[in-house]
Amino acid sequence: MPEYQTFEHDVLVIGAGGAGLRAAIEASAAGVTVGIVCKSLLGKAHTVMAEGGVAAALANVDERDNWKVHFADTMRGGQYLNNWRMAELHAKEAPDRVRELEAWGALFDRTKDGRILQRNFGGHKYPRLAHVGDRTGLEMIRTLQDHGVHRGIDVHMECTVITLLKDGDRVVGAFGYDRERGRFRLFKARAFVLATGGIGRAYKITSNSWEYTGDGQALAYHAGAELMDMEFVQFHPTGMVWPPSVQGILVTEGVRGEGGVLQNKEGKRFMFDDIPELYKNQTADNPEEGWRYCQGDKEARRPPELLTRDHVARCIVREIKAGRGSPHDGVFLDISWIKEKIPKAAEHIKKKLPSMYHQFKQLADIDITQEPMEVGPTTHYIMGGVRVDGDTQMSTVPGLFAAGEVAAGLHGANRLGGNSLSDLLVFGQRAGKFAAQFAKEQGAGEINVAQVEQAAQRALEPFERNGANAEGPYQIQHALQEMMQDLVGIVRKEDEMLRALEGLQKLRKRGGQVAVPGNREYNPGWHTALDLDNLLTVSEAIARAAVERKESRGAHFREDYPDKDAAAGKFNIVVRKGTDGSMQVRRQPLSEMPAELKQIIEEMK
């Protein structure tokens, strides 16, 4: 029997990005003991990469903004598949969560009268994103981290959970390993909050780091929880495309918010050609009006570059496929043109978009104040995830909560930029609060030792394999990423996705033969091998849900069903593990929205 260390907390938070930290702070404030597990070092999670800002209807820049407008924008962006309760709570609570960050030391950019400044972003009717230049995520995670370290939260850095342990229906333990020494760890707790983020590593071109292998989604799935909306993967329209080594790195939407325009190789602003019906009333029909909007003119409508991400990504793909793309299979994103409009444009760009300026200067030898960038879509975010209760964030498994990207519901079929940072604050806080409450009401559970032993032995198998079929973990991971990119990407077709499902079966077999050299100490090969299981699980969930949704809506685009289907707009797709171990797919009808919320949506149409 492999040895393991045991740790005990009332609440264990798995994941230490914004949602995890916010949940840990809240749970700790409720008077329970809290442990937080980070896959990397504390403060390095993906939240740090968030650039544009955090959406909250503070109405500091435009007094017409309020929670109702934010709610309606979020629902419209999500094509009405959102959990309306989450969209309501999110819109109502985001302003308080942002102000609270300021009370904890975050320093946002200011308006002239000294309040928190807000910027324009895609799909948001009014300037709504509180921000710090283009490094808002760093400001948020550092604020939460520095606030959290004084709260007596136990931090388990560089530690990965590989399985959840149950006592009857309830989750009572988490089993994993520490990266540094490769020793196993058992965490006993009365409530668990998953805050593990996304699945970007299931795709070849992604803005996500190595950590985002769908761990939380897979842990929840294997523990019997339901996953929802997994077909909705957000491809951010603007990732870097050249040089090859930087492919996928994010170019913030803030570039377009500050007036950046998308052009094809003919120099045409192609976004004006295709403005969806749902957004016609809110979108400028000429460049002049679009520019005035970016300059804060309240009478102007937003430029089509600031339409929702799913739409912009598809328009870019269309231009590239039609042979009108840039030299390296992207399109041009130009902010330098604003020098025609304002004096000292170069200084202005460097001030508003400092990290973009450095990123292109250092990694691509491009001076964005002088020349256009080349950009193309990159896998960025998954709207789907663990199905949770809108108020408490508890999954369908008692004691198991989820918040942030790993949870489903708030964003529906497509997420608006800026709504993820507010998501993780609002629902991180709620998950922490209700997890603490749940923990207080529960006795300690029984850990099934046999299950622990089995998990440990399974985790060590890659070291023991050396058969003829043994393969390295990176080859299998790369094969999976290529396949998902090609067959379950931005534009989908039934036969391709069915091929992907077959391919996943084969990859699972290969995954069962994966072998790693060396020992358990800080061995990335081993970690990659263990993460593979999760990638395979979430990839299958994405493909199965995408096959089931026979329409195009939000981020899910089917070439064989290019239109929206009103009937398909009445349900979410839910997957769960069947009793025989196979993945079961079902349609979950949307719950009836209260009349007052319906009315808000009608009024804002």
Next chain:
Amino acid sequence: MKTATFKIWRGDAKGGKFVDYSTEVSEGMVVLDAVHQIQAKQANDLACRWNCKAGKCGSCSAEVNGLPRLMCMTRLNDLPLDKPVTIEPMKAFPHVKDLVTDVSWNFHAKKKIKPFKPRPPDTPDGTWRMAQSDVDRVQEFRKCIECFLCQNVCHVLREHKLHDEFIGPRFFVQVAALEMHPLDIEDRTEELKQAHGIGYCNITKCCTKVCPEGITITDNAIIPLKERVVDNFYDPLGRWVKLFRPKT
């Protein structure tokens, strides 16, 4: 395609050696790309930390050709590839394995800093008003990505190993961010002088030179903090004035 040789430190706390790897290099590659290629094809168990690969998380700190750098922001075409590129772990922290060091001391040092303490809200709705110019003053410090390269090159830590008496440049930057925060009313000068050991810094500016975020650590953070300590503890005239000045 061109190939280049990378001399990478392999080993653990017990000892190690440089191992040569040769790998293909293409346009735009950074050092971290080469490490990943080697890891995927030749040495699956090669240990290295990384996350964002865009200079925003500060995970992939190492010494490249002897210089402390973020591997993700070090372009291969800025290095002479006709001779091997050496990649070693940071030296000021205990070695774990290959390119990974134990940086946990930094997380303990951070805890010693007194937390943010804001003045009472300016308005009845519980919010504050701040001028952009006041906010701008500290934004430089808040850019820090905690790569710990400044800690790595600071001789107080690297050579003299005064980890128990000195918090290092990274955390002076954090103290400066708090002390100059427009809302903060906490006083940290006593700690700066005692527990944080600011007196050990003799302004060699090595930290400033290696900061990938371009923070002017010595001039803008450490020296003003030293001045505060001097004002509070060593300035006889200032003390005299203070005796008669009404408390604000």
